[in-house]
Amino acid sequence: MKAKPGPVGRGLVPRRKSAKHPDFTIIRGGRVLDARARRADPADILVTGDTITEIGAPGLKAPAGATVIDARGKLLHAGLVNAHTHAHGNLAKGMGDLWTLELLLTAGPWISGNRSLEDKYLSAKLGAVEMVLKGCTAAYDLPFEWPAPTSEGLEAVGRAYAEVGMRAHVAPMMADRTFFEAIPGLIDVLTPGMRKDVEKLRLAPWKTSVDNMRKALRAWTLDRTQVRLGVAPTIPHHCSDDFIRACVELAKEYELGIHTHVAESKVQAVVGLQRYGKTLTAHLDDLGVLGPRFTVAHGVWLDGDDMKRLGDRGASVAHNPGSNLRLGNGLADMRGMLDRKVNVGVGTDGANCSDNQNVYEAMRLASFVSKGQTPDLERWVTTEEVVLAATEGGARALGFGDKIGRLAPGYKADIVFLDLGHVNWIPFNDPTNQLVHTEDGTGVESVMIGGRMVVEQRRVTTVDVAALARDAEAARARLARVNAPTKEICGRLAAVVGRFCPGLAHTPYHITRYVGT
Numbered sequence: 001m002k003a004k005p006g007p008v009g010r011g012l013v014p015r016r017k018s019a020k021h022p023d024f025t026i027i028r029g030g031r032v033l034d035a036r037a038r039r040a041d042p043a044d045i046l047v048t049g050d051t052i053t054e055i056g057a058p059g060l061k062a063p064a065g066a067t068v069i070d071a072r073g074k075l076l077h078a079g080l081v082n083a084h085t086h087a088h089g090n091l092a093k094g095m096g097d098l099w100t101l102e103l104l105l106t107a108g109p110w111i112s113g114n115r116s117l118e119d120k121y122l123s124a125k126l127g128a129v130e131m132v133l134k135g136c137t138a139a140y141d142l143p144f145e146w147p148a149p150t151s152e153g154l155e156a157v158g159r160a161y162a163e164v165g166m167r168a169h170v171a172p173m174m175a176d177r178t179f180f181e182a183i184p185g186l187i188d189v190l191t192p193g194m195r196k197d198v199e200k201l202r203l204a205p206w207k208t209s210v211d212n213m214r215k216a217l218r219a220w221t222l223d224r225t226q227v228r229l230g231v232a233p234t235i236p237h238h239c240s241d242d243f244i245r246a247c248v249e250l251a252k253e254y255e256l257g258i259h260t261h262v263a264e265s266k267v268q269a270v271v272g273l274q275r276y277g278k279t280l281t282a283h284l285d286d287l288g289v290l291g292p293r294f295t296v297a298h299g300v301w302l303d304g305d306d307m308k309r310l311g312d313r314g315a316s317v318a319h320n321p322g323s324n325l326r327l328g329n330g331l332a333d334m335r336g337m338l339d340r341k342v343n344v345g346v347g348t349d350g351a352n353c354s355d356n357q358n359v360y361e362a363m364r365l366a367s368f369v370s371k372g373q374t375p376d377l378e379r380w381v382t383t384e385e386v387v388l389a390a391t392e393g394g395a396r397a398l399g400f401g402d403k404i405g406r407l408a409p410g411y412k413a414d415i416v417f418l419d420l421g422h423v424n425w426i427p428f429n430d431p432t433n434q435l436v437h438t439e440d441g442t443g444v445e446s447v448m449i450g451g452r453m454v455v456e457q458r459r460v461t462t463v464d465v466a467a468l469a470r471d472a473e474a475a476r477a478r479l480a481r482v483n484a485p486t487k488e489i490c491g492r493l494a495a496v497v498g499r500f501c502p503g504l505a506h507t508p509y510h511i512t513r514y515v516g517t
């Protein structure tokens with residue numbers, strides 16, 4: 001991403017002394033978070049182009065003519081990384097309440113149906129705006145298009161991120177089985193009329209999805225260090241084995257990330273055993289999916305062996321505690337994952353099931369749900385581990401591990417400026433604890449991404465948010481109208497799913513978690 005000094009704000013005032021060195025920025029007097037040391041000492045940060053080149057004691061020498069940013073009274077931390085979200089979810093925030101994951105999937109054609117290219121762009125942009133305002137500078141995004149991803153749809157999502165100025169790994173959700181085909185026995189309990197409705201939801205053959213991905217990869221014009229493509233065979237049992245193998249091949253060929261929802265709900269874990277006679281993770285391992293480029297979304301129902309497989313292969317888990325609570329899926333065992341050397345990132349999940357894009361909140365919940373699972377302190381994750389997951393862990397999952405997630409020379413200048421005068425920071429005790437347990441995003445004053453001020457004085461500088469709001473409202477009203485008949489159909493299907501799936505969820509399923517590490 002090309003570095004551009006941001007427009008002049010009212011608080012952090014960049015003062016250009018001369019036009020001699022437009023590529024140098026010196027950030028003076030901020031307190032730079034060292035999460036591991038639980039310290040935030042005053043330091044100056046020199047940014048050259050889009051990269052941090054030096055961090056030193058206050059008074060650090062800077063080239064003449066460098067833009068100076070006064071960060072006194074600010075806590076500076078590496079931009080948060082949202083390890084799991086869905087662009088299409090942002091136009092559907094707040095549309096449901098009493099939803100299990102299975103009911104959310106049933107509602108999908110209603111809440112995400114009939115999206116135009118413009119809607120796809122708008123929904124992604126809305127999420128990106130929310131994320132940057134809340135201190136998040138990069139996201140792993142799994143957008144959905146029916147019946148298959150398209151080059152144009154992916155470009156629309158990527159362009160939204162690029163325009164806001166965020167980084168993203170965009171991996172479209174793909175499947176060749178509908179939810180109704182994926183759950184054994186579910187079709188059998190539908191009425192003939194419902195079966196006809198479900199027939200209309202059929203997805204494209206997997207070869208179409210893979211061909212479209214190739215087309216998108218060839219046509220991609222965005223800077224891949226800022227917005228890159230990945231693949232997401234969305235849920236193992238929603239994809240044929242041939243499809244998953246083709247995704248593995250594609251990922252190898254183009255060095256893509258692979259992202260899959262694995263054992264998110266107990267229903268999924270039970271169905272995995274029914275279908276494959278082994279866990280979903282073991283099944284994916286047999287298909288060659290597990291490796292350093294692979295990210296599991298959720299992993300609530302992983303057992304110790306699953307975690308060991310993931311850790312041994314260098315894979316990641318995107319931990320989304322807010323979504324897991326909201327959909328009643330349970331509590332993921334972050335300590336178990338860390339013990340088995342799984343790389344853990346923290347995510348919000350889509351706004352259709354979380355219902356915000358606030359990584360501070362996700363961090364807080366990651367800490368709390370760990371502590372809520374056992375009285376054994378040694379099994380609790382620390383705030384330091386949570387911060388590292390939401391920065392370095394997420395960066396590694398996104399495939400940007402050597403570029404973002406840390407404030408250090410050689411890393412991109414993705415920096416969040418928190419206002420230490422905000423009540424969240426009064427008094428200032430322990431910056432690591434306060435970042436995870438106190439900060440809720442309201443203390444974010446400015447956000448720099450790749451040396452460019454994307455948020456200044458709590459305002460997004462890159463896009464017209466008022467126009468975005470008008471466009472989003474118009475889209476909402478139109479989509480509500482055109483999706484009304486689908487909403488009715490989904491409502492009828494939900495009545496059946498809501499009876500059938502809890503039966504599966506009550507199937508005894510014992511997972512052994514706390515075995516030798």
Ligand SMILES: [Zn+2]
Pocket residue numbers: 084085086142261297349350
């Ligand atoms: Zn998801």
